[in-house]
Amino acid sequence: MTSHRSSPLLLALAVAAGGSLTLALAGCTGIQEAFSQEVTTEFRDTAEVVAQSGTTVPWLPADATEIVLKTKRDGEVAAAIARSGSALDPATCVEMERQSAPTVHIDDAPDVYAKDRVFACGAWSVIATTDGWYGWTPNSPGEKEKSPAAS
Incomplete structure (x- = not known):
């Protein structure tokens, strides 16, 4: 099984820790799904x-x-x-x-x-x-x- 959900918390931690843009963009799907429910x-x-x-x-x-x-x-x-x-x-x-x-x-x-x-x-x-x-x-x-x- 492959889920397309990414944790918004993981995204925030990666950005706060100086994470790469690639990791930040990977979290966009999770943010989009959180808003779309x-x-x-x-x-x-x-x-x-x-x-x-x-x-x-x-x-x-x-x-x-x-x-x-x-x-x-x-x-x-x-x-x-x-x-x-x-x-x-x-x-x-x-x-x-x-x-x-x-x-x-x-x-x-x-x-x-x-x-x-x-x-x-x-x-x-x-x-x-x-x-x-x-x-x-x-x-x-x-x-x-x-x-x-x-x-």
Whole structure:
């Protein structure tokens, strides 16, 4: 797992101690995330997400790799993007008309507004990317209630 969070305290100590500009700039991501209240974490594969993430991503295929998970600090709002050659599990997800959009943004994610349809996967909505899947939560109540994973 790779976290993009840097400690603002570490940044302040480095600057106060005459730290290099490189170290000071590395802390900018942490400062930006502190103000935005979002945390971005990268995982090698689905097993690592399950073992180390506090956010449940039930739609992730077992073969997913290069997973980026971005969450609000409260954990209730999230987006995830992953590489995968597998289809989504029909016991979890159903295709339907899109009614929601993500409220956190992941770099390189596709434009969800260009898509009319999504897969409703419980509280998540998911769209295909060129090499995998991009999903967000919460979705709309209308999407959630149509999902086989809604129960």
